[in-house]
Amino acid sequence: MTDARLRRGRGALAVSFFVQGVTFALLVTRIPGIQDRYGISDALLPAFLAAVPILAGVGSVATEKVVARVGPAVVLRWAQPVVLLALLGVGAGSELWEAAVALGLFGLAVGALDASMNMLGVNLQRAYGRSIMLGFHASYSLGGIAGASLAWVGAHWHLSLFVSYLPVVAVLLPAALVGSRWYGAGESPPVKGEGAERGGSGVSFALLLPLCLVMTFAYIGDSTVSNWSAKYLQDVLGGSEELATVPYNAYMVTTLLGRAVGDLGVRRLGAATVVRCGAVLAALGFAVVAVAPGAWVGIAGFTVLGFGLSVLVPQTFAAAGRLFPGASDAAVARLNVFNYVGFLVGSPLVGALGDTWSYRGAMLVPMVLVLVTVVYATSFGSREARYGGGHERPRTVDVG
Numbered sequence: 001m002t003d004a005r006l007r008r009g010r011g012a013l014a015v016s017f018f019v020q021g022v023t024f025a026l027l028v029t030r031i032p033g034i035q036d037r038y039g040i041s042d043a044l045l046p047a048f049l050a051a052v053p054i055l056a057g058v059g060s061v062a063t064e065k066v067v068a069r070v071g072p073a074v075v076l077r078w079a080q081p082v083v084l085l086a087l088l089g090v091g092a093g094s095e096l097w098e099a100a101v102a103l104g105l106f107g108l109a110v111g112a113l114d115a116s117m118n119m120l121g122v123n124l125q126r127a128y129g130r131s132i133m134l135g136f137h138a139s140y141s142l143g144g145i146a147g148a149s150l151a152w153v154g155a156h157w158h159l160s161l162f163v164s165y166l167p168v169v170a171v172l173l174p175a176a177l178v179g180s181r182w183y184g185a186g187e188s189p190p191v192k193g194e195g196a197e198r199g200g201s202g203v204s205f206a207l208l209l210p211l212c213l214v215m216t217f218a219y220i221g222d223s224t225v226s227n228w229s230a231k232y233l234q235d236v237l238g239g240s241e242e243l244a245t246v247p248y249n250a251y252m253v254t255t256l257l258g259r260a261v262g263d264l265g266v267r268r269l270g271a272a273t274v275v276r277c278g279a280v281l282a283a284l285g286f287a288v289v290a291v292a293p294g295a296w297v298g299i300a301g302f303t304v305l306g307f308g309l310s311v312l313v314p315q316t317f318a319a320a321g322r323l324f325p326g327a328s329d330a331a332v333a334r335l336n337v338f339n340y341v342g343f344l345v346g347s348p349l350v351g352a353l354g355d356t357w358s359y360r361g362a363m364l365v366p367m368v369l370v371l372v373t374v375v376y377a378t379s380f381g382s383r384e385a386r387y388g389g390g391h392e393r394p395r396t397v398d399v400g
Contacts, residue, residue, distance in 0.1 A: 005182070006127055012179035013120055014139040016080060019172045020113060021143020022150070023087055026165060027106070028226075029151035033161055034090060038099040048099070052107040053340035059111025060340070064333035066112075072119035072329060073183035079113040080176045084169045091161030115336045119329045120183060121314075122321030126328075131266035137314040138259035145252050202327035203334060210376040211316050211323070212338045214275075217369040218312040219342025220349065221282055221305070224366045225251050227347040228359070229302055232289070236359050239295030247302035254306030262311045271315050271380040278315075279373035282308030286367030290360050312373065313339070319380045 027034075035045055066075055086109060089102035121136045147168075154164030229247035233239040258278075265274045285308055288301030320335045321328035346366065353362035 006124065008182040009120075009184070010124055010128075010132065012182040013117065013124065014136055015179045016076060016117055016176060016183070017121075017136045017139040018143035018146075019080060019176050020083070020110075020117065021140040021145075022147035022168065022172060023083055023143075024110070025144040025147025026151050026168065027087055027090065029148050030154070030161060030164070033155065034099065037161055038093070038096050040096070040099070048103060050344060051100075052103055052110070053343045055104055055107030056111035056114065057337045057340040059108040060115040060333055060336040061111075063112045063115040064330050067116065067119065067329045067333070071184065072116040072123075073180075075112055076116040076120060076183055077177075077180040079109050079116060080180075081173055082109040083113055084173050084176070088162070088165050088169045091163075091165040111336070111340070114339065115333045118317045118336060119321075119332045122318060122328050122332055125318055126321065126325070131263040131271070131318070133314040133318040134259045134262035134266070134311060137310075138256055138262075141252060141256040141259055141310075145249075145256065148249075148252070203324050203331045205334075207323060208320065208331060208334060210379040211320050211335055214312060214373050214376050214379075215316050215335055215338040216342040216345070217366075217373055218309055218316070219339055220346035221286070221309050221366045221370050222313075223343050223346030224350050224363070225302060225305060225309075228350050228354075228362075232359055232363075233295055233298050237292055237295045237298045239298070243295055243299075247299050250299055250303045251306040254303050255310040258307045258310030259314065262314070265311075266315070271319065272377045274311050275315050275380050276374050276377045278308045278311040279370050279377070280308070281305075282312070283367045283371040284308070286363050286370070290363040290367065309370070312370075315380060322381065323379070 031045075031049070034040070040048060063072075063075055083106060086102050086106035090099065090106065093099055093102060117136070121133050125132050150168060151164070153159075154161075226248060229251065230244040233247050234241060234244040262274065265277075282305055285301045285303070285305030288304060289298050290301075292298035292301055317332055317335065320331040324331040349365065350359075350362045353359075353365060
Protein backbone atom coordinates (compact mmCIF):
# COMPACT_ATOMS: atom_id res chain seq x y z
CA MET A 1 0.00 0.00 0.00
CA THR A 2 1.50 3.36 -0.97
CA ASP A 3 2.02 6.29 1.38
CA ALA A 4 -0.31 8.35 -0.83
CA ARG A 5 -3.12 5.86 -0.33
CA LEU A 6 -2.59 5.98 3.43
CA ARG A 7 -2.79 9.77 3.39
CA ARG A 8 -6.01 9.65 1.35
CA GLY A 9 -7.43 7.10 3.77
CA ARG A 10 -6.50 9.31 6.71
CA GLY A 11 -8.13 12.35 5.12
CA ALA A 12 -11.29 10.45 4.23
CA LEU A 13 -11.62 9.07 7.76
CA ALA A 14 -11.11 12.55 9.22
CA VAL A 15 -14.02 13.73 7.05
CA SER A 16 -16.13 10.84 8.36
CA PHE A 17 -15.39 11.83 11.97
CA PHE A 18 -16.27 15.44 11.13
CA VAL A 19 -19.56 14.41 9.50
CA GLN A 20 -20.51 12.37 12.54
CA GLY A 21 -19.67 15.27 14.85
CA VAL A 22 -22.00 17.54 12.89
CA THR A 23 -24.76 14.93 12.76
CA PHE A 24 -24.74 14.07 16.45
CA ALA A 25 -24.64 17.72 17.51
CA LEU A 26 -27.61 18.50 15.26
CA LEU A 27 -29.59 15.80 17.03
CA VAL A 28 -28.74 16.46 20.67
CA THR A 29 -28.86 20.26 20.50
CA ARG A 30 -32.36 20.22 19.00
CA ILE A 31 -33.88 17.85 21.56
CA PRO A 32 -36.32 20.53 22.78
CA GLY A 33 -37.47 21.04 19.20
CA ILE A 34 -37.86 17.28 18.69
CA GLN A 35 -39.86 17.08 21.91
CA ASP A 36 -42.19 19.87 20.78
CA ARG A 37 -42.61 18.47 17.26
CA TYR A 38 -43.73 15.05 18.45
CA GLY A 39 -45.43 16.06 21.68
CA ILE A 40 -43.07 13.92 23.77
CA SER A 41 -43.85 14.49 27.45
CA ASP A 42 -41.18 15.24 30.03
CA ALA A 43 -41.91 11.86 31.62
CA LEU A 44 -41.43 10.00 28.32
CA LEU A 45 -38.41 11.97 27.08
CA PRO A 46 -35.82 10.11 29.23
CA ALA A 47 -36.96 6.80 27.73
CA PHE A 48 -36.41 8.15 24.20
CA LEU A 49 -33.02 9.58 25.14
CA ALA A 50 -31.91 6.35 26.83
CA ALA A 51 -33.03 4.21 23.90
CA VAL A 52 -30.48 5.78 21.53
CA PRO A 53 -27.31 4.79 23.46
CA ILE A 54 -28.80 1.40 24.39
CA LEU A 55 -29.46 0.60 20.73
CA ALA A 56 -26.06 2.03 19.83
CA GLY A 57 -24.51 -0.52 22.19
CA VAL A 58 -26.43 -3.26 20.39
CA GLY A 59 -25.20 -1.92 17.06
CA SER A 60 -21.61 -1.90 18.29
CA VAL A 61 -21.81 -5.52 19.47
CA ALA A 62 -23.32 -6.61 16.15
CA THR A 63 -20.58 -4.76 14.26
CA GLU A 64 -17.94 -7.04 15.77
CA LYS A 65 -19.56 -9.98 13.98
CA VAL A 66 -20.11 -8.17 10.70
CA VAL A 67 -16.58 -6.79 10.33
CA ALA A 68 -15.16 -10.29 10.73
CA ARG A 69 -16.66 -11.02 7.29
CA VAL A 70 -16.68 -7.73 5.39
CA GLY A 71 -14.25 -5.43 7.23
CA PRO A 72 -14.91 -2.11 9.00
CA ALA A 73 -14.60 -0.04 5.81
CA VAL A 74 -17.74 -1.63 4.34
CA VAL A 75 -19.66 -1.16 7.60
CA LEU A 76 -18.72 2.52 7.80
CA ARG A 77 -19.49 3.07 4.11
CA TRP A 78 -23.12 2.08 4.72
CA ALA A 79 -23.63 3.10 8.35
CA GLN A 80 -22.87 6.78 7.86
CA PRO A 81 -25.53 7.37 5.17
CA VAL A 82 -28.06 5.53 7.35
CA VAL A 83 -27.24 7.81 10.29
CA LEU A 84 -27.68 10.91 8.12
CA LEU A 85 -30.96 9.67 6.67
CA ALA A 86 -32.21 8.72 10.14
CA LEU A 87 -31.48 12.28 11.28
CA LEU A 88 -33.51 13.56 8.36
CA GLY A 89 -36.26 11.12 9.32
CA VAL A 90 -36.35 12.61 12.82
CA GLY A 91 -37.02 15.98 11.25
CA ALA A 92 -39.56 14.73 8.72
CA GLY A 93 -42.05 12.83 10.88
CA SER A 94 -45.03 14.01 12.87
CA GLU A 95 -46.27 10.94 14.76
CA LEU A 96 -44.72 9.55 17.93
CA TRP A 97 -44.09 6.14 16.35
CA GLU A 98 -42.18 7.83 13.52
CA ALA A 99 -39.88 9.49 16.05
CA ALA A 100 -39.36 6.13 17.77
CA VAL A 101 -38.47 4.40 14.48
CA ALA A 102 -36.13 7.19 13.32
CA LEU A 103 -34.33 7.46 16.67
CA GLY A 104 -34.09 3.67 16.94
CA LEU A 105 -32.51 3.45 13.50
CA PHE A 106 -30.23 6.34 14.39
CA GLY A 107 -29.07 4.52 17.54
CA LEU A 108 -28.35 1.20 15.84
CA ALA A 109 -26.49 2.86 12.96
CA VAL A 110 -24.49 5.12 15.30
CA GLY A 111 -23.23 2.08 17.19
CA ALA A 112 -22.00 0.51 13.97
CA LEU A 113 -20.56 3.82 12.79
CA ASP A 114 -18.69 4.64 16.01
CA ALA A 115 -17.20 1.16 16.20
CA SER A 116 -16.13 0.97 12.55
CA MET A 117 -14.70 4.53 12.52
CA ASN A 118 -12.49 3.79 15.50
CA MET A 119 -11.49 0.39 14.10
CA LEU A 120 -10.26 2.10 10.94
CA GLY A 121 -8.52 4.78 13.00
CA VAL A 122 -6.65 2.13 14.97
CA ASN A 123 -5.70 0.31 11.76
CA LEU A 124 -4.41 3.50 10.15
CA GLN A 125 -2.42 4.41 13.24
CA ARG A 126 -0.79 0.99 13.14
CA ALA A 127 0.05 1.50 9.47
CA TYR A 128 1.51 4.95 10.15
CA GLY A 129 3.59 3.73 13.09
CA ARG A 130 2.85 6.85 15.13
CA SER A 131 0.01 8.47 17.04
CA ILE A 132 -2.67 9.97 14.78
CA MET A 133 -5.81 8.88 16.66
CA LEU A 134 -6.36 12.16 18.48
CA GLY A 135 -6.48 13.98 15.15
CA PHE A 136 -9.53 11.98 14.09
CA HIS A 137 -11.31 12.85 17.31
CA ALA A 138 -10.32 16.50 16.84
CA SER A 139 -12.23 16.35 13.54
CA TYR A 140 -15.23 15.00 15.45
CA SER A 141 -14.99 17.88 17.94
CA LEU A 142 -14.76 20.41 15.11
CA GLY A 143 -17.85 18.83 13.55
CA GLY A 144 -19.63 19.10 16.90
CA ILE A 145 -18.92 22.81 17.07
CA ALA A 146 -20.13 23.26 13.49
CA GLY A 147 -23.27 21.20 14.14
CA ALA A 148 -24.11 23.11 17.33
CA SER A 149 -23.68 26.38 15.42
CA LEU A 150 -25.98 25.19 12.64
CA ALA A 151 -28.53 24.09 15.24
CA TRP A 152 -28.40 27.56 16.79
CA VAL A 153 -29.08 29.11 13.39
CA GLY A 154 -32.09 26.83 12.89
CA ALA A 155 -33.49 27.60 16.33
CA HIS A 156 -32.80 31.34 16.03
CA TRP A 157 -34.65 31.60 12.73
CA HIS A 158 -37.41 29.25 13.91
CA LEU A 159 -36.75 26.80 11.10
CA SER A 160 -38.48 23.43 11.23
CA LEU A 161 -36.30 20.43 11.98
CA PHE A 162 -36.67 19.13 8.44
CA VAL A 163 -35.68 22.47 6.89
CA SER A 164 -32.71 22.68 9.26
CA TYR A 165 -31.53 19.15 8.55
CA LEU A 166 -32.16 18.82 4.81
CA PRO A 167 -29.39 21.10 3.45
CA VAL A 168 -26.86 19.64 5.89
CA VAL A 169 -27.68 16.07 4.87
CA ALA A 170 -27.69 17.09 1.20
CA VAL A 171 -24.09 18.32 1.53
CA LEU A 172 -22.64 15.76 3.94
CA LEU A 173 -24.13 12.59 2.46
CA PRO A 174 -22.42 12.90 -0.96
CA ALA A 175 -19.18 13.97 0.73
CA ALA A 176 -19.22 10.87 2.93
CA LEU A 177 -20.00 8.59 -0.01
CA VAL A 178 -17.18 10.05 -2.12
CA GLY A 179 -14.69 9.75 0.70
CA SER A 180 -15.73 6.19 1.49
CA ARG A 181 -13.74 4.82 -1.46
CA TRP A 182 -10.56 5.36 0.59
CA TYR A 183 -11.77 4.02 3.94
CA GLY A 184 -9.97 0.71 3.49
CA ALA A 185 -6.46 2.21 3.68
CA GLY A 186 -4.51 0.43 6.43
CA GLU A 187 -7.25 -2.15 6.91
CA SER A 188 -6.36 -5.82 7.21
CA PRO A 189 -8.26 -8.18 4.88
CA PRO A 190 -11.41 -9.56 6.54
CA VAL A 191 -11.51 -13.19 7.58
CA LYS A 192 -13.43 -15.33 5.10
CA GLY A 193 -15.09 -18.70 5.36
CA GLU A 194 -15.34 -21.07 8.31
CA GLY A 195 -14.30 -19.59 11.63
CA ALA A 196 -14.86 -16.01 10.59
CA GLU A 197 -17.17 -15.51 13.52
CA ARG A 198 -14.33 -16.28 15.92
CA GLY A 199 -12.42 -13.10 15.07
CA GLY A 200 -12.73 -11.82 18.62
CA SER A 201 -11.61 -15.01 20.34
CA GLY A 202 -8.20 -13.47 21.04
CA VAL A 203 -9.69 -10.66 23.18
CA SER A 204 -9.33 -11.28 26.92
CA PHE A 205 -11.93 -9.30 28.85
CA ALA A 206 -9.68 -9.34 31.92
CA LEU A 207 -7.01 -7.45 29.94
CA LEU A 208 -9.57 -5.18 28.28
CA LEU A 209 -11.39 -4.34 31.54
CA PRO A 210 -9.10 -1.47 32.65
CA LEU A 211 -9.65 0.26 29.31
CA CYS A 212 -13.42 -0.35 29.60
CA LEU A 213 -13.38 1.39 32.97
CA VAL A 214 -11.38 4.32 31.60
CA MET A 215 -13.85 4.67 28.72
CA THR A 216 -16.81 4.59 31.12
CA PHE A 217 -15.28 7.16 33.47
CA ALA A 218 -14.39 9.47 30.58
CA TYR A 219 -17.94 9.43 29.24
CA ILE A 220 -19.41 9.92 32.71
CA GLY A 221 -17.32 13.09 32.83
CA ASP A 222 -18.30 14.13 29.32
CA SER A 223 -22.02 13.55 29.88
CA THR A 224 -21.82 15.51 33.15
CA VAL A 225 -20.55 18.55 31.24
CA SER A 226 -22.95 18.22 28.32
CA ASN A 227 -26.06 17.66 30.44
CA TRP A 228 -25.43 19.69 33.61
CA SER A 229 -22.99 22.53 32.90
CA ALA A 230 -25.68 25.07 31.93
CA LYS A 231 -27.95 24.23 34.87
CA TYR A 232 -25.02 24.22 37.29
CA LEU A 233 -23.77 27.62 36.19
CA GLN A 234 -27.22 29.19 36.37
CA ASP A 235 -28.74 27.52 39.44
CA VAL A 236 -25.67 26.91 41.61
CA LEU A 237 -23.22 29.64 40.58
CA GLY A 238 -25.79 32.35 39.90
CA GLY A 239 -24.97 32.97 36.24
CA SER A 240 -27.42 34.43 33.76
CA GLU A 241 -29.27 32.35 31.17
CA GLU A 242 -26.99 33.71 28.44
CA LEU A 243 -23.84 33.02 30.47
CA ALA A 244 -25.05 29.48 31.12
CA THR A 245 -24.45 28.66 27.45
CA VAL A 246 -20.74 29.47 27.74
CA PRO A 247 -19.36 26.48 29.73
CA TYR A 248 -20.22 23.82 27.18
CA ASN A 249 -18.97 25.95 24.29
CA ALA A 250 -15.70 26.54 26.15
CA TYR A 251 -15.48 22.82 26.88
CA MET A 252 -15.98 21.94 23.21
CA VAL A 253 -13.32 24.42 22.09
CA THR A 254 -10.70 23.17 24.56
CA THR A 255 -11.56 19.57 23.69
CA LEU A 256 -10.81 20.41 20.07
CA LEU A 257 -7.55 22.16 20.99
CA GLY A 258 -6.45 19.31 23.25
CA ARG A 259 -7.04 16.76 20.54
CA ALA A 260 -5.39 18.91 17.88
CA VAL A 261 -2.08 18.90 19.77
CA GLY A 262 -2.49 15.61 21.64
CA ASP A 263 -0.87 13.36 19.03
CA LEU A 264 2.33 15.42 19.28
CA GLY A 265 2.29 14.91 23.06
CA VAL A 266 1.86 11.16 22.65
CA ARG A 267 4.78 10.97 20.21
CA ARG A 268 7.03 12.97 22.53
CA LEU A 269 5.98 11.65 25.95
CA GLY A 270 4.10 8.39 25.34
CA ALA A 271 0.38 7.71 25.73
CA ALA A 272 0.56 6.68 29.40
CA THR A 273 2.01 10.06 30.41
CA VAL A 274 -0.51 11.94 28.30
CA VAL A 275 -3.39 9.94 29.80
CA ARG A 276 -2.13 10.58 33.35
CA CYS A 277 -1.84 14.31 32.67
CA GLY A 278 -5.29 14.38 31.07
CA ALA A 279 -6.88 12.59 34.02
CA VAL A 280 -5.26 14.94 36.54
CA LEU A 281 -6.32 18.00 34.52
CA ALA A 282 -9.89 16.70 34.27
CA ALA A 283 -10.02 16.03 38.01
CA LEU A 284 -8.66 19.52 38.66
CA GLY A 285 -11.36 20.97 36.41
CA PHE A 286 -14.13 19.17 38.31
CA ALA A 287 -12.60 20.32 41.63
CA VAL A 288 -12.59 23.95 40.48
CA VAL A 289 -16.22 23.62 39.34
CA ALA A 290 -17.22 22.09 42.70
CA VAL A 291 -15.71 24.89 44.82
CA ALA A 292 -16.21 27.80 42.40
CA PRO A 293 -17.45 30.93 44.18
CA GLY A 294 -19.01 32.34 41.04
CA ALA A 295 -19.86 31.80 37.39
CA TRP A 296 -16.56 32.85 35.80
CA VAL A 297 -14.48 30.55 38.01
CA GLY A 298 -16.91 27.76 37.13
CA ILE A 299 -16.41 28.49 33.44
CA ALA A 300 -12.63 28.27 34.00
CA GLY A 301 -13.13 24.84 35.56
CA PHE A 302 -15.17 23.56 32.61
CA THR A 303 -12.51 24.96 30.27
CA VAL A 304 -9.75 22.98 32.02
CA LEU A 305 -12.01 19.92 31.89
CA GLY A 306 -12.04 20.06 28.09
CA PHE A 307 -8.25 19.88 27.91
CA GLY A 308 -8.16 16.97 30.36
CA LEU A 309 -10.92 14.75 29.00
CA SER A 310 -9.99 15.38 25.35
CA VAL A 311 -7.18 12.80 25.30
CA LEU A 312 -8.76 9.93 27.23
CA VAL A 313 -11.23 8.43 24.73
CA PRO A 314 -9.02 8.45 21.61
CA GLN A 315 -6.08 6.98 23.48
CA THR A 316 -8.27 4.29 25.03
CA PHE A 317 -9.39 3.11 21.59
CA ALA A 318 -5.80 3.19 20.36
CA ALA A 319 -4.56 1.23 23.39
CA ALA A 320 -7.19 -1.47 22.83
CA GLY A 321 -6.04 -1.92 19.25
CA ARG A 322 -2.42 -2.24 20.29
CA LEU A 323 -3.16 -4.51 23.24
CA PHE A 324 -4.83 -7.00 20.86
CA PRO A 325 -3.04 -6.53 17.52
CA GLY A 326 -4.49 -9.75 16.13
CA ALA A 327 -8.06 -8.89 17.08
CA SER A 328 -8.11 -5.11 17.22
CA ASP A 329 -11.50 -4.78 15.49
CA ALA A 330 -13.18 -7.01 18.07
CA ALA A 331 -11.46 -5.20 20.93
CA VAL A 332 -12.58 -1.80 19.66
CA ALA A 333 -16.17 -2.99 19.14
CA ARG A 334 -16.38 -4.32 22.69
CA LEU A 335 -14.71 -1.25 24.18
CA ASN A 336 -17.07 1.04 22.26
CA VAL A 337 -20.03 -0.35 24.22
CA PHE A 338 -18.65 1.31 27.35
CA ASN A 339 -18.89 4.66 25.58
CA TYR A 340 -22.66 4.28 25.87
CA VAL A 341 -22.50 2.82 29.38
CA GLY A 342 -20.78 5.99 30.57
CA PHE A 343 -23.24 8.16 28.70
CA LEU A 344 -26.19 6.33 30.27
CA VAL A 345 -24.78 6.37 33.79
CA GLY A 346 -23.30 9.86 33.95
CA SER A 347 -26.27 12.19 33.58
CA PRO A 348 -28.73 10.29 35.85
CA LEU A 349 -26.00 9.79 38.46
CA VAL A 350 -25.20 13.48 38.74
CA GLY A 351 -28.88 14.40 38.66
CA ALA A 352 -29.78 11.98 41.44
CA LEU A 353 -26.88 13.12 43.62
CA GLY A 354 -27.72 16.75 42.95
CA ASP A 355 -31.34 16.29 43.99
CA THR A 356 -30.66 14.21 47.10
CA TRP A 357 -27.37 15.80 48.21
CA SER A 358 -25.99 18.85 46.36
CA TYR A 359 -24.82 19.63 42.85
CA ARG A 360 -21.46 20.79 44.17
CA GLY A 361 -21.02 17.44 45.86
CA ALA A 362 -22.21 15.63 42.73
CA MET A 363 -19.30 17.14 40.77
CA LEU A 364 -16.88 15.34 43.06
CA VAL A 365 -18.05 11.93 41.83
CA PRO A 366 -16.86 12.29 38.20
CA MET A 367 -13.76 14.01 39.63
CA VAL A 368 -12.86 10.88 41.60
CA LEU A 369 -13.72 8.56 38.70
CA VAL A 370 -11.50 10.32 36.16
CA LEU A 371 -8.72 10.48 38.74
CA VAL A 372 -8.90 6.68 39.06
CA THR A 373 -7.78 6.62 35.41
CA VAL A 374 -4.28 7.47 36.66
CA VAL A 375 -4.14 4.01 38.25
CA TYR A 376 -4.93 2.35 34.91
CA ALA A 377 -2.50 4.42 32.83
CA THR A 378 -0.03 1.50 32.76
CA SER A 379 -2.54 -0.29 30.50
CA PHE A 380 -1.61 2.20 27.78
CA GLY A 381 1.97 0.84 27.58
CA SER A 382 5.16 2.55 26.48
CA ARG A 383 5.69 4.80 23.51
CA GLU A 384 8.36 2.54 22.00
CA ALA A 385 6.27 -0.62 22.29
CA ARG A 386 3.33 0.97 20.55
CA TYR A 387 4.74 3.29 17.98
CA GLY A 388 7.81 1.45 16.80
CA GLY A 389 10.24 3.90 18.40
CA GLY A 390 8.44 7.02 17.17
CA HIS A 391 8.28 6.74 13.37
CA GLU A 392 7.42 10.07 11.80
CA ARG A 393 6.32 8.89 8.37
CA PRO A 394 3.67 6.40 7.22
CA ARG A 395 5.26 3.09 6.53
CA THR A 396 4.55 1.12 3.40
CA VAL A 397 2.23 -1.79 4.04
CA ASP A 398 1.81 -4.73 1.74
CA VAL A 399 -1.77 -5.98 1.91
CA GLY A 400 -1.53 -8.15 -1.12
